[in-house]
Amino acid sequence: MANSPSGDSMTERIVRVLETFTAERSMQSAADIGRRAGLPSSTAHRIVDELVDAGLLERDEDRRVHLGMRLWELALRGSTALRLRQAALPHMEQVQARIREHTQLAVLEQDEALFLERLSHPDAGANITRIAGRLPLHASSSGLVLLAHAPSALRERVLAGSLRPLAPETVTDAARLRRLLAEVRRAGVVVAPGSIEAVSTGVAVPIRDAGEVVAALSVVLPRETDPEPAIQALREAAAGIEADLRADRR
Amino acid sequence: MANSPSGDSMTERIVRVLETFTAERSMQSAADIGRRAGLPSSTAHRIVDELVDAGLLERDEDRRVHLGMRLWELALRGSTALRLRQAALPHMEQVQARIREHTQLAVLEQDEALFLERLSHPDAGANITRIAGRLPLHASSSGLVLLAHAPSALRERVLAGSLRPLAPETVTDAARLRRLLAEVRRAGVVVAPGSIEAVSTGVAVPIRDAGEVVAALSVVLPRETDPEPAIQALREAAAGIEADLRADRR
Numbered sequence: 001m002a003n004s005p006s007g008d009s010m011t012e013r014i015v016r017v018l019e020t021f022t023a024e025r026s027m028q029s030a031a032d033i034g035r036r037a038g039l040p041s042s043t044a045h046r047i048v049d050e051l052v053d054a055g056l057l058e059r060d061e062d063r064r065v066h067l068g069m070r071l072w073e074l075a076l077r078g079s080t081a082l083r084l085r086q087a088a089l090p091h092m093e094q095v096q097a098r099i100r101e102h103t104q105l106a107v108l109e110q111d112e113a114l115f116l117e118r119l120s121h122p123d124a125g126a127n128i129t130r131i132a133g134r135l136p137l138h139a140s141s142s143g144l145v146l147l148a149h150a151p152s153a154l155r156e157r158v159l160a161g162s163l164r165p166l167a168p169e170t171v172t173d174a175a176r177l178r179r180l181l182a183e184v185r186r187a188g189v190v191v192a193p194g195s196i197e198a199v200s201t202g203v204a205v206p207i208r209d210a211g212e213v214v215a216a217l218s219v220v221l222p223r224e225t226d227p228e229p230a231i232q233a234l235r236e237a238a239a240g241i242e243a244d245l246r247a248d249r250r
Numbered sequence: 251m252a253n254s255p256s257g258d259s260m261t262e263r264i265v266r267v268l269e270t271f272t273a274e275r276s277m278q279s280a281a282d283i284g285r286r287a288g289l290p291s292s293t294a295h296r297i298v299d300e301l302v303d304a305g306l307l308e309r310d311e312d313r314r315v316h317l318g319m320r321l322w323e324l325a326l327r328g329s330t331a332l333r334l335r336q337a338a339l340p341h342m343e344q345v346q347a348r349i350r351e352h353t354q355l356a357v358l359e360q361d362e363a364l365f366l367e368r369l370s371h372p373d374a375g376a377n378i379t380r381i382a383g384r385l386p387l388h389a390s391s392s393g394l395v396l397l398a399h400a401p402s403a404l405r406e407r408v409l410a411g412s413l414r415p416l417a418p419e420t421v422t423d424a425a426r427l428r429r430l431l432a433e434v435r436r437a438g439v440v441v442a443p444g445s446i447e448a449v450s451t452g453v454a455v456p457i458r459d460a461g462e463v464v465a466a467l468s469v470v471l472p473r474e475t476d477p478e479p480a481i482q483a484l485r486e487a488a489a490g491i492e493a494d495l496r497a498d499r500r
Contacts, residue, residue, distance in 0.1 A: 010260040011300035021328030050261035055360065067329045069359040072366075075325030076382040078271030079317045086381070089369075093343065109319040110305065116322075119339075131336070132326040 013039060017047050018056075018067070023130065027064045081107070084215055085117050087244040088207070091237035092119050095219060098233045102220045105207075106142035108150060109134070111158060113143035113216070138177055139166045141192040141202025142216035148184035149206055149213035155181070169194035189234070191227045203227050205234040209245045217241070263289060267297050268306075268317070273380065277314045331357070334465055335367050337494040338457070341487035342369050345469060348483045352470045355457075356392035358400060359384070361408060363393035363466070388427055389416045391442040391452025392466035398434035399456055399463035405431070419444035439484070441477045453477050455484040459495045467491070 008016075016037040020028060028036075034044025048065055051057040055070030076082050088105045096103045096119045105117040112134040137143035137150075137158055147155055163172040171177045184190045193201040204218035217238055219230045258266075266287040270278060278286075284294025298315055301307040305320030326332050338355045346353045346369045355367040362384040387393035387400075387408055397405055413422040421427045434440045443451040454468035467488055469480045 009300045011264060011304050014261060014264065015304045018324045023328055026328040050259045054261050054265045069331055069357060069364055071325045072329050072331040073364060073382050074268045075321045078273055078276040079322050081319055081322040082381060107319060114319055114323060131332060132323050
């Protein structure tokens with residue numbers, strides 16, 4: 001397959017085109033896509049045309065394009081994300097009904113916490129996560145659970161990297177973070193007040209499948225709320241999800 | 251960009267690789283993928299390697315690959331499917347709480363009904379739909395709503411095509427189907443007993459955004475159930491979803 005002069009593969013160029021779409025920028029012209037993806041205009045137009053022909057992008061009357069339903073279908077049909085999310089959703093609904101705050105499911109992806117599902121409660125407070133959004137591992141409660149159970153090489157890489165504060169109380173000292181992660185593994189839960197936003201406390205527990213931690217289940221509480229009922233609800237939900245994942249394997 | 255001897259673009263070949271993954275076949279070897287995608291083995295291996303490098307596929311210890319979280323993220327982050335589904339989910343939960351049967355959201359995609367979301371009730375009966383699954387437009391209640399409001403060229407193409415029965419009561423006569431679609435447009439609801447499975451009745455209503463029907467909301471009832479409470483619940487949910495989509499546009 002012909003690689004470009006810069007040596008990137010056609011697959012990489014397609015990914016760069018798809019990466020220019022975000023929740024805030026769901027409609028773009030081929031010229032905008034080329035500029036944002038760092039591709040020559042002719043290349044961008046050709047890739048966009050091919051993606052439209054394949055249904056991965058869809059073109060509007062004004063010739064701007066957006067992500068196609070076909071891409072959504074291909075990405076979900078055989079995905080492990082969908083399996084996890086389907087097992088988790090009924091249990092997440094129970095957590096939300098009891099705790100009445102945002103309830104979310106995250107997985108480890110490229111050294112960040114990627115949010116697969118989020119149930120919002122109309123009365124619930126602030127929360128910056130969204131579906132298909134990401135948060136740093138060292139700052140979010142979900143991320144701390146995932147980091148605590150990550151392969152040690154990944155954990156050391158994150159601890160050695162730049163631990164950027166998202167809020168005044170984000171733990172950014174590597175030694176303190178290491179002790180926190182050991183405590184998360186011991187207790188099976190993390191309570192992280194003010195780590196993402198000063199007004200909120202994240203509470204998260206691990207979800208295991210076939211012996212491995214595959215996801216984190218979390219709620220975001222107003223800062224002054226007692227976390228105990230949320231911890232109890234999350235633990236029951238995690239046990240239910242794990243049982244459903246086991247049943248699904250049979 | 252170099253096209254293959256058969257003239258298909260690199261994008262088409264990547265789509266053919268991704269299309270080999272299904273809910274039943276979520277893990278494959280590169281050799282299996284090549285065979286199922288109709289690609290030469292060397293091409294299949296190269297594309298799989300590139301997709302793994304880009305994170306769209308992930309490789310296991312036994313060298314089989316599955317769809318990557320990165321593909322899921324790219325497909326959802328800026329997608330209209332996610333916007334629709336997020337607006338619909340709280341209202342679907344209310345329908346499910348009231349009716350206690352499967353509740354689903356579908357859009358028109360390539361002359362079929364594509365299911366974006368499905369809430370299952372533990373006590374609910376048979377239902378063959380699944381998320382990212384498809385059903386024919388002329389047979390499913392969601393499909394009938396989408397077909398009734400589809401562009402006339404698409405509707406005529408479906409009516410002129412092969413109207414395959416999925417169950418003994420699927421309407422497969424074009425003239426009868428045309429009258430049914432006119433009635434769906436007039437009544438704003440379809441009740442389709444035994445159209446997909448003899449034991450079930452599908453009930454579906456349209457969801458509009460910016461004046462256009464963009465989706466169908468449906469429930470699957472046991473055949474003997476009175477559909478009126480479901481019709482009422484679906485209509486209230488559709489109005490709520492439409493209001494949320496309007497608010498989201500502002």
